Amino acid sequence: MRFRSITAAVGLSSVAAAALLPTQQVKERALEYVVQPKVFIISMFDPEAEVWWGIPEFDLLALNITVPGFSPLFPDAHCTANGDICQLVTGESEINAAVTISSLVQSPRFDLKSTYFMVAGIAGVNPEVATICAVTFARYAVQVALQYEIDPREISANYSTGYIPQGSVVPDEYPQSIYGTEVFEVNQDLQKLAASFARNATLNDSSEAVSYRALYATSDLYAAGTKAPSVIECDVATSDVYYSGKILGEVFGNFTTLVTNGTGVYCTTAQEDNATLEALLRAAAVKAVDFSRIIVMRTASDMDRPWPGQSATANLFYSNQGAFEPAIQNIYLAGVKVVEGILEGWNATFAGGVKPSNYIGDIFGTLGGTPDFGPYAYNNNPVKRDLSRRSVKGKRDVPL
Numbered sequence: 001m002r003f004r005s006i007t008a009a010v011g012l013s014s015v016a017a018a019a020l021l022p023t024q025q026v027k028e029r030a031l032e033y034v035v036q037p038k039v040f041i042i043s044m045f046d047p048e049a050e051v052w053w054g055i056p057e058f059d060l061l062a063l064n065i066t067v068p069g070f071s072p073l074f075p076d077a078h079c080t081a082n083g084d085i086c087q088l089v090t091g092e093s094e095i096n097a098a099v100t101i102s103s104l105v106q107s108p109r110f111d112l113k114s115t116y117f118m119v120a121g122i123a124g125v126n127p128e129v130a131t132i133c134a135v136t137f138a139r140y141a142v143q144v145a146l147q148y149e150i151d152p153r154e155i156s157a158n159y160s161t162g163y164i165p166q167g168s169v170v171p172d173e174y175p176q177s178i179y180g181t182e183v184f185e186v187n188q189d190l191q192k193l194a195a196s197f198a199r200n201a202t203l204n205d206s207s208e209a210v211s212y213r214a215l216y217a218t219s220d221l222y223a224a225g226t227k228a229p230s231v232i233e234c235d236v237a238t239s240d241v242y243y244s245g246k247i248l249g250e251v252f253g254n255f256t257t258l259v260t261n262g263t264g265v266y267c268t269t270a271q272e273d274n275a276t277l278e279a280l281l282r283a284a285a286v287k288a289v290d291f292s293r294i295i296v297m298r299t300a301s302d303m304d305r306p307w308p309g310q311s312a313t314a315n316l317f318y319s320n321q322g323a324f325e326p327a328i329q330n331i332y333l334a335g336v337k338v339v340e341g342i343l344e345g346w347n348a349t350f351a352g353g354v355k356p357s358n359y360i361g362d363i364f365g366t367l368g369g370t371p372d373f374g375p376y377a378y379n380n381n382p383v384k385r386d387l388s389r390r391s392v393k394g395k396r397d398v399p400l
């Protein structure tokens with residue numbers, strides 16, 4: 001098939017010239033048409049990606065496009081033959097996600113102006129809000145570890161945690177130094193539509209996961225953690241550090257509340273989403289993508305904290321939660337409903353876009369509008385947007 005496209009693109013003009021080109025270059029030229037995906041699936045590592053391959057609904061391996069700047073482990077974007085549905089694999093953690101998505105949005109091979117992006121990965125889950133194997137759709141992504149950190153053994157006894165927002169001196173003080181990636185808010189109307197499509201899926205589960213959930217029943221706080229998996233609208237935390245345990249879960253839940261002005265619900269935890277969103281936001285600022293077309297779906301592969309009486313290390317290292325495989329399955333089972341929902345409703349709804357009724361974008365208001373989550377006055381200490389911008393810039397202005 002590749003040979004056929006090479007002939008089509010190069011053969012007629014100059015066979016001789018083609019013979020002088022390195023094979024790779026010829027292949028690249030042959031594929032130099034612009035793909036305009038309707039849906040772009042964002043996977044982070046192999047199992048999340050592979051669950052979409054060999055499915056009956058569509059063939060993502062029909063067209064591979066090598067994109068300069070992608071991870072050396074995952075150099076290609078994968079698309080259906082007609083280019084309607086594509087997928088990439090970022091590689092794990094914030095740096096990989098940011099660089100891969102930045103490379104995609106700058107690739108001349110894609111026109112992404114009307115593309116719906118769906119982050120589709122697994123995550124840890126807060127049993128106060130949801131449970132293992134559940135499928136979640138976020139409105140906020142919060143970069144929870146973008147804070148000062150002092151080891152709890154060294155901090156004064158009156159601190160409940162060693163994490164303190166940057167520029168602040170106590171854990172519950174709104175950050176005084178804003179980097180801009182702390183909070184992203186996506187289209188809540190689209191989030192609800194995507195969740196409604198996903199609710200049509202029959203989710204996978206396992207007997208081990210059923211047993212593990214039951215262990216959380218001794219605390220009323222974890223009632224949500226004991227329920228059968230379902231589709232839930234709740235928010236995602238991003239941190240390169242793979243944290244675990246009740247205390248850090250609560251610390252980052254508190255931070256999510258703080259930076260979303262009480263409207264975010266800390267529910268899942270992963271290592272990429274803020275970075276992906278920052279790259280998409282910068283592309284949206286120059287209209288290369290539409291920030292109102294982003295869906296963040298995370299399926300729950302493990303509990304972020306132990307059951308009452310269990311140690312944090314036992315939960316993280318030694319437990320058989322039985323949720324990894326079902327969570328991977330549920331990316332496809334729920335996600336394919338979202339992809340189909342978008343394609344089937346393309347002409348009626350999605351081509352024109354789903355108008356957000358909430359603020360969308362970052363904490364700076366980069367895409368216009370005023371964030372409904374802050375910066376806001378903390379006690380008598382107003383954090384002004386322009387002041388925050390200056391404080392970020394000020395760092396660069398420090399004389400060397």
Ligand SMILES: *[C@@H]1O[C@H](CO)[C@@H](O)[C@H](O)[C@H]1NC(C)=O
Nearest residue numbers: 001060061062063064076078
């Ligand atoms: C695309 O890449 C995958 C592996 O990543 C491979 O299995 C598949 O055959 C490739 N498709 C084409 C059309 O070359």
Ligand SMILES: *[C@@H]1O[C@H](CO)[C@@H](O)[C@H](O)[C@H]1NC(C)=O
Nearest residue numbers: 141142143144182183184274
């Ligand atoms: C991630 O993004 C969310 C909002 O989208 C933000 O609140 C949070 O602070 C960000 N986290 C990091 C570690 O950048």
Ligand SMILES: *[C@@H]1O[C@H](CO)[C@@H](O)[C@H](O)[C@H]1NC(C)=O
Nearest residue numbers: 156157158159160169170171
């Ligand atoms: C702990 O006490 C010290 C000394 O009184 C005070 O400066 C600090 O703000 C307190 N920390 C918290 C988290 O309340």
Ligand SMILES: *[C@@H]1O[C@H](CO)[C@@H](O)[C@H](O)[C@H]1NC(C)=O
Nearest residue numbers: 160161171172247250251254
């Ligand atoms: C979370 O916030 C609550 C309410 O402010 C506070 O009581 C609790 O100590 C905080 N938890 C941690 C672990 O910091």
Ligand SMILES: *[C@@H]1O[C@H](CO)[C@@H](O)[C@H](O)[C@H]1NC(C)=O
Nearest residue numbers: 195196197198199200337341
């Ligand atoms: C769910 O599936 C049914 C039957 O296929 C279909 O009629 C309905 O439109 C679907 N609902 C959503 C929200 O996709």
Ligand SMILES: *[C@@H]1O[C@H](CO)[C@@H](O)[C@H](O)[C@H]1NC(C)=O
Nearest residue numbers: 202203204205206325326329
């Ligand atoms: C989950 O998926 C596995 C593997 O496909 C299958 O064997 C199992 O029956 C499924 N369980 C449920 C509850 O759907």
Ligand SMILES: *[C@@H]1O[C@H](CO)[C@@H](O)[C@H](O)[C@H]1NC(C)=O
Nearest residue numbers: 342343344345346347348351
């Ligand atoms: C959407 O519109 C296009 C162009 O008008 C048409 O070719 C296509 O069949 C329509 N798709 C559906 C699902 O109605």
Ligand SMILES: *[C@@H]1O[C@H](CO)[C@@H](O)[C@H](O)[C@H]1NC(C)=O
Nearest residue numbers: 261262371372373374375376
């Ligand atoms: C933060 O929440 C308070 C109380 O609900 C509200 O009065 C205020 O307007 C909110 N701030 C922003 C920036 O939306």
